[in-house]
Amino acid sequence: MLTVGIDIGSITTKIALMDKTKLIYTDVAFSGYDMARAWQDIFKTMLLKTGTKEMDISCIVSTGYGRGSVGIAHKKITEISCHAAGAAYFYPDVKAVIDIGGQDSKCITLNGSGTVSDFVMNDKCAAGTGRFLDVMARALHVELGDFGAMDHKSKKPVIISSMCTVFAESEVISMIARGESRENIIAGIHESIASRMVSMMNRIGVSKPLVMTGGVSRNKGMRTAIEKKIGLKLLVPNEAQVCGAIGAAILGGA
Amino acid sequence: MIRLTRFIVQNPGLFVNGLKGYLNQHLSPRLYQIMMQYLNRTKMTAMQPWKRFGVFSAGFPTEIPAAMGYFPGYPEAYAALTGAAGCSVPSIEYAESLGYGRDLCSYMKTSIGSSRMGWPEDFGGNRVADAYFSANLVCDTHLKWFESEARIHNKPHFALDVPSFVAGEHENRIEEYVDYVEQQLWDLIAFLEKETGKKFNEKKFFEMVGNSAEICRLFRELSEYRKRFPANRYFEWVRTFMLPMVSQWNQKDAIRFYSKHLKMAEKRYGDRQTIEGGREKYRVLWEGITLWYNVDLYQKVLADKGARIVAEPYTYSFAGRSKPKGSLKETLRQIARDHILVPFTLNLDRRIAYFNTLIQEYDLDGIILHANQSCRPSSTGQLDLQEALQKKWGIPVLMMNTDHCDPRAYAEGPMNTRIEGFVELMESYVKRKA
Numbered sequence: 001m002l003t004v005g006i007d008i009g010s011i012t013t014k015i016a017l018m019d020k021t022k023l024i025y026t027d028v029a030f031s032g033y034d035m036a037r038a039w040q041d042i043f044k045t046m047l048l049k050t051g052t053k054e055m056d057i058s059c060i061v062s063t064g065y066g067r068g069s070v071g072i073a074h075k076k077i078t079e080i081s082c083h084a085a086g087a088a089y090f091y092p093d094v095k096a097v098i099d100i101g102g103q104d105s106k107c108i109t110l111n112g113s114g115t116v117s118d119f120v121m122n123d124k125c126a127a128g129t130g131r132f133l134d135v136m137a138r139a140l141h142v143e144l145g146d147f148g149a150m151d152h153k154s155k156k157p158v159i160i161s162s163m164c165t166v167f168a169e170s171e172v173i174s175m176i177a178r179g180e181s182r183e184n185i186i187a188g189i190h191e192s193i194a195s196r197m198v199s200m201m202n203r204i205g206v207s208k209p210l211v212m213t214g215g216v217s218r219n220k221g222m223r224t225a226i227e228k229k230i231g232l233k234l235l236v237p238n239e240a241q242v243c244g245a246i247g248a249a250i251l252g253g254a
Numbered sequence: 255m256i257r258l259t260r261f262i263v264q265n266p267g268l269f270v271n272g273l274k275g276y277l278n279q280h281l282s283p284r285l286y287q288i289m290m291q292y293l294n295r296t297k298m299t300a301m302q303p304w305k306r307f308g309v310f311s312a313g314f315p316t317e318i319p320a321a322m323g324y325f326p327g328y329p330e331a332y333a334a335l336t337g338a339a340g341c342s343v344p345s346i347e348y349a350e351s352l353g354y355g356r357d358l359c360s361y362m363k364t365s366i367g368s369s370r371m372g373w374p375e376d377f378g379g380n381r382v383a384d385a386y387f388s389a390n391l392v393c394d395t396h397l398k399w400f401e402s403e404a405r406i407h408n409k410p411h412f413a414l415d416v417p418s419f420v421a422g423e424h425e426n427r428i429e430e431y432v433d434y435v436e437q438q439l440w441d442l443i444a445f446l447e448k449e450t451g452k453k454f455n456e457k458k459f460f461e462m463v464g465n466s467a468e469i470c471r472l473f474r475e476l477s478e479y480r481k482r483f484p485a486n487r488y489f490e491w492v493r494t495f496m497l498p499m500v501s502q503w504n505q506k507d508a509i510r511f512y513s514k515h516l517k518m519a520e521k522r523y524g525d526r527q528t529i530e531g532g533r534e535k536y537r538v539l540w541e542g543i544t545l546w547y548n549v550d551l552y553q554k555v556l557a558d559k560g561a562r563i564v565a566e567p568y569t570y571s572f573a574g575r576s577k578p579k580g581s582l583k584e585t586l587r588q589i590a591r592d593h594i595l596v597p598f599t600l601n602l603d604r605r606i607a608y609f610n611t612l613i614q615e616y617d618l619d620g621i622i623l624h625a626n627q628s629c630r631p632s633s634t635g636q637l638d639l640q641e642a643l644q645k646k647w648g649i650p651v652l653m654m655n656t657d658h659c660d661p662r663a664y665a666e667g668p669m670n671t672r673i674e675g676f677v678e679l680m681e682s683y684v685k686r687k688a
Contacts, residue, residue: 065667080675104668115682118644119675121668123655203637 002052003059005248006039007079008066011102011130012215013038015046016245017057020253021089025050026242035066059252063244065103077251079244080108080119086247087211088114090237096206098197098226098234099244100216102130105193107200120204128196130216132165136189139172140182144219147190150183151221157187168192187221194225201230211235213243255297257374268341272377275339279549280490288511289335289494292501293375299325300381306450309383309403311396313596314414315589316502317466317575318439319387321459322446326503329380333364336378337546337659338494345371345378346660359395360628360659366399382407385449391416391593392571394631412445414438416593421601428594435590436583456582463578463585465505470573472512473499477573479519480564481616482526483533486519489563490552493544496569535560536680537617539609541639542624542632543568543658555670559677565616567608571598602635606642613647619687620650620680627657648686650679 002024007014008031017025025046031038039062047054062070063082070076079099087097088110097108104121105128111117122128137144158180160168168189175185210232216222217240227234239246262269281289299307308324310316316326336342337360345367346360352370354363368378375381386409388400397413404411415438417431443454473496479486487495495515498508523529538556540563545551552563574592579585600608612618623640625633640651652672657663 065671078671078674078678080671081678104671116675116679117648117682118650118679120653121672121675 001253002057003061003249003252004043004046004057005082005245005250005252006043006060006062006064006067006070006073007082007242007244007248008035008039008062008064008069009079009102009215009244010065011134012241013042013064013066014242014245015039015042016242016249017046017050017052018246018249018253021250023089023239023246026239026245028241031066035069036071039066039070061248061252063248075252077248080106081116082244082247082251083213084108084110084116084247085114085250086239086243086245087213087237089246089250090239090243091209091211091235094209094211094235096201096204096208096210098201098206098210098212099214100128100130100193100197100212100222101214102134105129105197105200107197107204107206109204109206118204120200122196122200128193130214132168132193133189133216133219133222135165135169136172136186139169140176140185142182142186147186148218148220148222151187151190151219151224154181154183154187156184157191158184160188160192187225190219190221190225191229193222194229197226198229206230206232208232209235211237213237213240215241217241257297257372257379258376261373261377265344268344268377272336272339272341275341276335279338279494280553281494284511285494285497288498288507292497292503293332293335295325295503296327296375296381299327306384307381309380309386309400311388311393311400312500312572313392313416313593314387314389315439315442315593316387317459317462317589318442319385319446320502321455321462322450322452324385324446326501327375327380327383328501329365329369329378330361331497331500332368332375332380333361333378333659334546335376336364336368337661338549339377340547340661341377342547342659343661345373346662357628359393359399360657362395362399363628364659383409385409386411387414388412389414389416389593391596392599392632393629410445410449412442414442414593418599419594419601419604421603423601428591431594432587432590435593436587439586439590459582460578460585462502462505463575463589465509466502466575467577469499469502469505469508469512470575472509472516473573474570476512476516476519477565477570479523482523483528483617484531485534485537485562485564485616486522488552488557489540489544489566489569490549492566492569493546496572500572533617534562534564536562536619536677536684537564538562538620538622538680539564539612539616539618540566540568540622540624541609541636542626543629545624545656545664546659547661548664555673559674561620561677561680563622565612565618567597567612571596598632602638605635605639609639609643610646613643613649618649619684620652620676622652622654622676624658625653625655627655627663628660629658648683650676650683652676 005016062073067076106121108119212234342364346363348367349363373379386400386404388396623636
């Protein structure tokens with residue numbers, strides 16, 4: 001039984017094809033301005049690359065902020081349930097999931113059977129999200145992909161005091177003007193996001209095994225900062241960025 | 255009428271939007287008529303200088319000044335209606351341009367902005383009153399807001415200070431607080447006698463307190479029918495349905511109005527707990543002030559998912575008036591007591607106990623806590639409340655960070671994700687309950 005999960009986020013669109021419990025295919029593309037176009041393109045590419053016919057797919061589940069735009073979806077499920085199901089696919093005994101996405105960050109707790117028992121999301125503010133890192137990368141003229149390595153070279157992370165993306169950007173710019181090293185600023189940014197995440201985790205009460213999903217999980221500096229603050233090891237599947245889509249495909253077969 | 259006409263001429267687009275906003279409300283023609291009658295009566299006070307017009311904050315014991323002839327105007331009610339009409343943002347922005355901060359109460363900013371722009375009551379404006387009456391039992395902003403309005407217009411201001419009965423205090427302390435508030439009510443009577451030059455009208459006062467108690471009794475009895483399946487009324491209805499009780503201006507009419515609805519409920523349900531239609535898919539409690547600008551949240555976003563708001567301490571808090579006692583002193587003491595213990599402002603211990611009762615009585619499947627950005631006092635303790643309820647019942651609780659009258663604080667996309675996530679949690683909870 002083939003199922004497809006399509007996760008349309010504010011920055012990237014992800015797709016996963018599953019045959020019952022076997023992961024067949026995943027892909028990531030930019031969401032861009034036209035979300036409908038984004039999922040249609042990634043869906044067609046998947047059909048082409050895997051030789052799958054649309055009629056062979058028994059269920060398509062959409063998730064993410066653009067889930068409403070997937071007209072062919074049989075079900076629409078929130079990314080909260082999908083990330084939980086995706087994390088449980090890789091780590092069946094997972095107790096908590098943290099997901100830092102482009103537009104929001106969330107902490108999810110799971111009960112024994114892999115279903116969501118509670119969740120908490122960031123307030124209506126971009127601080128602590130992937131978008132926040134994007135803005136900072138632009139301000140620092142650094143590729144986001146280099147953040148992890150640069151964080152590693154930091155000797156003394158700066159303290160980012162502002163809790164707002166816009167103000168934090170100004171703060172970062174003034175630090176650059178002061179001659180602060182980019183490495184220290186990047187490490188400070190990671191610590192600032194980690195602090196916000198840890199407050200959310202404490203609010204909901206996370207315990208191990210703790211899984212991190214979402215695009216930001218690829219950033220080693222970010223992972224280390226969170227691990228240091230929460231005192232728990234983060235489990236990160238190779239497919240962390242597409243966990244939501246994988247979870248959606250799994251829930252499509254449930 | 256002059257102010258309304260001027261408003262329409264100056265803001266034709268906003269007026270049309272406002273009309274659409276009013277028509278989108280869950281209002282029966284009769285309720286709409288009552289609402290308009292109230293607004294029109296407020297406007298007419300300007301043409302009747304021999305009649306006194308008082309401006310009151312929510313929760314003030316209006317019956318006392320009303321017994322001395324003060325017609326009650328409520329800036330918060332006007333602001334709420336403006337929010338419901340979808341017209342609060344220009345007023346709020348105008349108030350902010352005057353220097354009022356973004357995190358201050360959006361009722362206050364709507365009222366101040368609209369009043370300074372000369373807008374009518376239908377769109378949040380407030381005419382100058384003969385006296386200003388504030389009480390701090392539900393809101394700390396009231397005191398400074400009304401004090402400054404009174405000072406600006408060079409009018410008298412009476413501030414009623416109602417102490418908070420905080421968690422951990424001995425029960426005996428309530429009596430001390432009753433003494434304290436009772437003394438202020440005597441001061442209020444003296445203030446009114448001085449302002450009007452007349453002796454306090456006890457007969458009228460007892461009549462008003464009696465009517466007020468009857469209105470509240472009817473409202474409470476009607477609320478009992480919301481415990482049945484399906485609930486008699488949902489929040490999108492009750493939030494405007496409470497207007498006759500809140501405004502207190504035409505008590506006899508309010509009694510007739512609520513009596514009629516109570517008879518309808520009695521006829522509809524009889525002795526049956528469940529009637530046609532049966533239990534809602536998800537029965538939800540809403541804690542905090544409603545989102546006035548977003549009736550669709552209740553009647554579409556939540557309702558489409560089968561989630562209906564069947565209980566809210568916010569509306570019930572206005573229904574706590576008791577019958578008059580044998581003497582003026584005893585009646586004033588009772589009023590003091592009623593104002594100290596209000597569901598909306600219960601301390602954490604009492605609040606948790608109250609919610610535990612509501613979860614059972616209303617057979618709730620979920621709770622939404624409105625963490626109100628411009629009303630932090632009403633949001634204080636919500637995390638502890640959430641933790642206590644989840645620990646005891648495992649019930650899903652959604653914390654919504656938004657605002658009661660400022661739609662700029664409501665982001666639809668992120669909010670919908672939270673709501674859908676909350677509904678998914680309720681789905682699991684209902685299965686577990688069964």
